[in-house]
Amino acid sequence: MNEKQLGKYFKYDDGNIWLVENDRDNMKLEYRAKKIISSVKSTYQQIDIVELYDFGKCLVLDGAVQSTVLDGYIYNEMISHIPLVTHDKPQDVLIIGGGDCGVANEVLKYENVRKVDFVEIDELVARECIKHIPEIAGTTSKDSRVNFIFADGVKFVEDKKGCYDVILVDSSDPIGPAVQLFSREFYENVKKCLKEGGVMACQSQSPIFNKDILKNTYGILNELYPIVRPYTAVVPSYPGGMWSFTLASLKNDPLKADTSKLKPNTKYINEEIFQSCFKLSNMFKESLK
Amino acid sequence: MNEKQLGKYFKYDDGNIWLVENDRDNMKLEYRAKKIISSVKSTYQQIDIVELYDFGKCLVLDGAVQSTVLDGYIYNEMISHIPLVTHDKPQDVLIIGGGDCGVANEVLKYENVRKVDFVEIDELVARECIKHIPEIAGTTSKDSRVNFIFADGVKFVEDKKGCYDVILVDSSDPIGPAVQLFSREFYENVKKCLKEGGVMACQSQSPIFNKDILKNTYGILNELYPIVRPYTAVVPSYPGGMWSFTLASLKNDPLKADTSKLKPNTKYINEEIFQSCFKLSNMFKESLK
Numbered sequence: 265m266n267e268k269q270l271g272k273y274f275k276y277d278d279g280n281i282w283l284v285e286n287d288r289d290n291m292k293l294e295y296r297a298k299k300i301i302s303s304v305k306s307t308y309q310q311i312d313i314v315e316l317y318d319f320g321k322c323l324v325l326d327g328a329v330q331s332t333v334l335d336g337y338i339y340n341e342m343i344s345h346i347p348l349v350t351h352d353k354p355q356d357v358l359i360i361g362g363g364d365c366g367v368a369n370e371v372l373k374y375e376n377v378r379k380v381d382f383v384e385i386d387e388l389v390a391r392e393c394i395k396h397i398p399e400i401a402g403t404t405s406k407d408s409r410v411n412f413i414f415a416d417g418v419k420f421v422e423d424k425k426g427c428y429d430v431i432l433v434d435s436s437d438p439i440g441p442a443v444q445l446f447s448r449e450f451y452e453n454v455k456k457c458l459k460e461g462g463v464m465a466c467q468s469q470s471p472i473f474n475k476d477i478l479k480n481t482y483g484i485l486n487e488l489y490p491i492v493r494p495y496t497a498v499v500p501s502y503p504g505g506m507w508s509f510t511l512a513s514l515k516n517d518p519l520k521a522d523t524s525k526l527k528p529n530t531k532y533i534n535e536e537i538f539q540s541c542f543k544l545s546n547m548f549k550e551s552l553k
Numbered sequence: 554m555n556e557k558q559l560g561k562y563f564k565y566d567d568g569n570i571w572l573v574e575n576d577r578d579n580m581k582l583e584y585r586a587k588k589i590i591s592s593v594k595s596t597y598q599q600i601d602i603v604e605l606y607d608f609g610k611c612l613v614l615d616g617a618v619q620s621t622v623l624d625g626y627i628y629n630e631m632i633s634h635i636p637l638v639t640h641d642k643p644q645d646v647l648i649i650g651g652g653d654c655g656v657a658n659e660v661l662k663y664e665n666v667r668k669v670d671f672v673e674i675d676e677l678v679a680r681e682c683i684k685h686i687p688e689i690a691g692t693t694s695k696d697s698r699v700n701f702i703f704a705d706g707v708k709f710v711e712d713k714k715g716c717y718d719v720i721l722v723d724s725s726d727p728i729g730p731a732v733q734l735f736s737r738e739f740y741e742n743v744k745k746c747l748k749e750g751g752v753m754a755c756q757s758q759s760p761i762f763n764k765d766i767l768k769n770t771y772g773i774l775n776e777l778y779p780i781v782r783p784y785t786a787v788v789p790s791y792p793g794g795m796w797s798f799t800l801a802s803l804k805n806d807p808l809k810a811d812t813s814k815l816k817p818n819t820k821y822i823n824e825e826i827f828q829s830c831f832k833l834s835n836m837f838k839e840s841l842k
Binding site: 317335537 | 571578579580581582583584585605606607623624627759761762785787788789790791792793794795819820821822823825826828829830832833834835836
């Protein structure tokens with residue numbers, strides 16, 4: 265492969281391939297890559313599966329690193345196990361987004377779960393990750409409980425009512441089409457989709473670099489639900505590492521959850537992490553005001 | 554200032570100044586800078602004080618970002634308040650490294666503390682930070698309890714015995730001269746410098762990218778002290794964000810500390826964070842084995 269054949273997000277330098285992330289205003293990142301495993305273009309975006317030196321295999325969408333084998337499990341475990349354990353008996357689960365299939369793979373660890381509606385707009389992202397990154401996608405494609413729905417999550421929740429025990433919103437950054445996944449209207453529709461006693465969780469961006477998103481998400485959910493708990497995890501491949509999630513619940517409080525129900529086959533989360541992730545620093549609390 | 558006058562770690566691009574961090578094997582970083590506030594060369598290193606768009610003012614040594622106004626307080630609070638509160642009544646404190654004066658500034662918040670020996674090898678780093686980054690250096694230079702000692706910390710601890718209640722090792726990355734700050738001999742000397750019931754804490758690098766350093770530090774301290782507790786914090790400007798510290802204590806266990814003694818004028822740490830920072834993820838525990 266010569267330089268001309270490399271995609272627009274890659275360059276050669278000193279005999280190495282580098283993935284160039286330069287879409288941010290104030291920071292440019294270059295990752296040294298061992299190889300580009302696959303490159304395809306969908307209706308929505310450029311999809312590259314790349315093996316990086318530091319992060320292992322990863323999914324790259326339009327030049328931006330999304331999930332890596334090194335740390336993808338942290339995000340995937342934290343957005344799924346916390347609400348699943350908070351709910352008494354989660355049976356019907358909806359996942360919106362999360363094309364790498366990693367969140368679905370975590371949800372499937374709970375035997376109670378009998379159906380997972382997995383709504384992802386870009387079929388090709390899911391297919392590429394199932395094929396090339398089984399470390400993240402796991403058994404998702406082989407589990408009969410999973411119902412793949414390749415559609416727009418925003419539209420999907422518009423006409424459903426009371427179907428799900430747990431809804432997980434695994435959105436990408438709030439730019440382009442994903443903006444609506446952070447809107448009040450979307451969150452209202454998500455609430456309507458929950459059964460009695462339902463729980464939802466979403467990623468709510470960096471408490472350092474996207475304070476407005478976190479504050480806004482927290483504010484909307486606080487108006488809609490009796491119990492809202494922001495929590496944190498560190499995802500090294502995300503900007504700043506520090507990441508926020510927000511759980512909103514109609515009945516059960518995660519602070520009173522029976523954490524012994526947590527599945528043991530995890531790499532990051534355990535009972536201690538479940539309990540401590542809700543402890544917020546002063547700066548985090550400040551950003552909620 | 555034209556391109557030729559910019560230091561070797563900076564470049565112009567699209568009318569902006571960029572700080573270029575390209576000393577890592579697998580990652581290159583570029584930060585957009587508002588301005589370069591000061592550039593001086595000491596016996597030891599190139600010292601730049603720069604104002605970045607995302608991180609605010611920061612200290613840059615040999616082209617690598619060390620402390621930023623955006624998040625420097627997280628590191629400085631976590632390495633200092635935890636051991637100071639763990640100790641019953643810290644009076645004599647030794648700080649090794651930490652030229653930005655941020656750790657000293659946190660230590661001075663405790664009125665019990667009557668003397669701070671602050672041993673930094675590069676006087677010019679301290680002088681630059683006191684002059685240009687008061688947001689981090691605080692009142693360190695004006696507090697008569699601080700005894701500035703511009704010397705090699707490794708040599709400094711060689712011939713002292715039983716002088717300090719708390720010793721904080723605020724080392725830079727374990728490359729070049731700082732390598733010795735991670736050696737068994739150094740840690741043995743640090744222990745000798747402690748008074749009865751003394752407590753030490755050090756930064757022990759990233760649990761993701763420097764597992765060997767963390768494991769090694771933990772292993773050595775475990776052989777020297779009855780109580781050793783690794784803990785974590787997220788420092789967004791550090792690689793991967795996730796950072797580890799290790800506390801080693803001759804008598805008091807931080808897990809049983811009276812956290813109400815924590816000073817309230819902090820931006821990150823609070824009682825909840827004190828208690829939760831010792832809760833380790835599965836991957837962190839794995840890296841200690």
